[in-house]
Amino acid sequence: MNALHGSIDSTGLVSGPPSRLPTAHGLFALRTYTLNGTAHAVMSIGDPAKADAPLIRVHSECLTGDALGSHRCDCGDQLSASLAAIAQAGDGVLIYLRGHEGRGIGLENKLRAYALQDAGLDTVAANRALDLPDDARDYTAAAAILHDLDCPQITLLSSNPSKVTALEDMGITVADRLSLQVPDRPENAGYLEAKRRLMDHIAPAGHSHEDQTETDTECAASTAYAENTLAVYDTIAGGDEVVAQLAQSEDGFIATSKGDAQFVSGQIDRAHLHRIRASVGAVLVGCGTVIADDPRLTVRAVPGVNPVRVVLDPHGRIPATATVLTSPEAPTIWLTGAEIVPPPDIGDHVRMVRLPATTENEISPAAIVSLIRERVSGAILVEGGGRTVSSFLSAGILDRLFLTSAPVLIGNGVPGIRFVGTEVMAEALRRPFRRYRFGEDMCTEYLLSELARDGSARDPDLHPGAASTA
Template identity: 65%
Template sequence: MTSMHRRSVPPPLVVGPSSSLPTEHGTFTIRSFTHNGITHAVMSMGSPEKRDAPLVRVHSECLTGDALGSHRCDCGDQLTAALAAIAASGHGLLIYMTQHEGRGIGLAAKLQAYALQDGGLDTVSANRALGLPDDARDYDAAAAVLRELGCPRIRLLSSNPSKQEALEALGIEVASRVRLPVADRPENSRYLMSKRLRMNHDVPSHLEEELSAVPSTRQARHEPPIGSHLPLNGRDVYDILSDEAEVVAQLAQSQDGFIATSTGDACFVSGRTDRTHLHRVRASVGAVLVGAQTVIADDPQLTVRAVEGENPVRVVLDPRGRVPTESTVLRTGPAATLWMIGAEATVGSDVGDHVRVVRLPPMGAGETAAPQTVIALIRERVPGSILVEGGGRTVSRFLSAGVLDRLFLTTAPVFIGDGVPGIRFEGSEVMAQALRTPFRRFELGEDICTEYLLSPAAVEHSSQAPVPNSVTVGSTPSTG
């Protein structure tokens, strides 16, 4: 068996005849495109194929918002604004994606989620309470339509970075993402805020100012803008990780030491500045590693989105082959993925061609791969630093094994009470023998990030970087 798997040839598009569609925004051309048995409608104006990057709206079907005029969401407003923007430009496309109702969960499930939202859950928690993904949409048909119409490079009308990433993973170049001028309504402001805070949707600049005026709620914190650095001068910590070959871990947990609630909800323990810091670290390393449970619970992308930089190679540590092949890291790019599985684990045939399977050495029943072995296997394939990102058990194992050079442990000002634990390992019975290392402490918005220097190499690398007064510096205390 080879270590790489390729997708089957995508089904052809069946294109229907063109007809005119007069609207209040002007006359569009409309036609049907059937992909894999599902028919979508495409409205066009002008000659988008002759433009370097025409305006394109990939719009998800929403019966309640588009047809019934619901104000629970902004879908109808977005649809109207997109058609107006395309008409104003004179050239562009609107791809109306059927079977995207409720971010792909279907109309019945969406209405069930509405009932849960009426009871107090937000849109993400409602989906999860039903055992459904946060977002079940795929954009294969949209990418196929754009290629068919000669528009491989576009300006995307959307506030959703994930939509851009999905199209780019399918070979569509998104030259820019254009936010539509749609104002929040009183009926949908909580829904839109949930998408901005929990699904990384763009936050309008005027709302940033409003959020800073309401410091009493965690969801309304004012934090430094995306792209900020840790407050180091000269050779900062990101330069160190880019220049050296360290093993670094990162974890965010509550004041009482949990990384998620008892239901597994981890969005979000820490604030946006800490998440920006995480993306800065990702952009500075060669590989980012997570355990199987993190992929199963969170379905992360593990890409760089909040800052400029290249995506690291994604590494999934999955000795028993438990990770579903429909997981984002195995199904889509744009980053390469190493799927590290046990010698006897079964590999599905439907993973993306960006995935390379790496077999772990044989292990006994109940055993897990030694962190030293995992690091060595990654180093054979990926240069640079390695980020161990999660979850709590994986980071704890690598810390206990002594393979980490440094650890970023962010503590958020929240108490969870019970849930998924963060750092845990078999400790010493004597306080004098507890693990103590040099450290530096940073304020990241309302969160506190402590950087533990766990190896002589990390201490040496970090001593070359000047540390200003705004950073707390500590060292191993005396036991006397």
């Protein structure tokens, strides 16, 4: 890298020349890094490349908090505290990522979300009311900058575990993560509590908010997918269970009547789903899920290897443009009827497997599992949709079921779990279970087979699932 004139690296990252920036916290070196037309500001002090794990703050642009002094968020306070901490450490970097306004939704949409928050919605619900993601930020530029600065191992100043995951997915080792000791303000306490409860953000040590005892409990429960359930993922990864996962509304729907399922459950539950994907050899969905959602079925929210994608499509209904057929991110097995003609430009990653003909014109879940096991080792995840998961549950093929209920009422839509039940409550399906709080969502894990129960028998949080005698 040319220290005076800057340079362009192999990723297209363009670095500008450094200049001196005296601040209230000390004298920093300031330069720009430009990637894909967006210029980011990088402030550094000392010689971060020589430190084993230099102090790094990856800060998202926030006009209202950083420049206008808003107390609706803690961005300005975090920015100032980060510069102070880095200056005190003597070696460190602050990467100011532009294009991250409002967690990536842009200034105009952020202010629209503010208006909804003024009307009573929390920060996550406001985004969803605008059909926007909870968090749309991308950290590709930050990782590229850290690599260019020769800082592949860092100590990250952040309360956001998702930022750790994103950087590590791009080759940055986060040796440690430190929360900035920034107290809540009366104006932003609700906003910060919502991020801790719904987006898994971590409160700083010694946090003095009056509801901290309750918030700490909720945060601990919310991170169950990353801590308490790690043994569950290890158990799944080490065996050959058939596992199902489904997220549905409180009234039992996985999507609206028009098929909109973006998103029924929150970010933590989706990270949980990706952890299951990373633990299995294959992930199975029905053709309806592919047609409605065009899913990638890959591991993105957590570290891990993509499972083999399996699509149950006996009548060849999924379009040739479906991501599972066109994207080579993961091998794909396409289970189709014998008469289906493959599209001429089918990807090399796709293998068509013919379903056996049956007199009932519907192949059994047991036969589907056998077809998969002949080609893929490890556990199998039945991910959707509701009809496919329900058929596997009804057939007694599932070893384990994760059923997440989100606090939303859809009223009418695509049903979740449905099967022919019993007229006698004492004969209803009851199995040992555990429950996890995933932010605002509640996940119940049902242990449906002896195989699953044996692997979890010593867990003190396991409920027996026996019928009530009240």
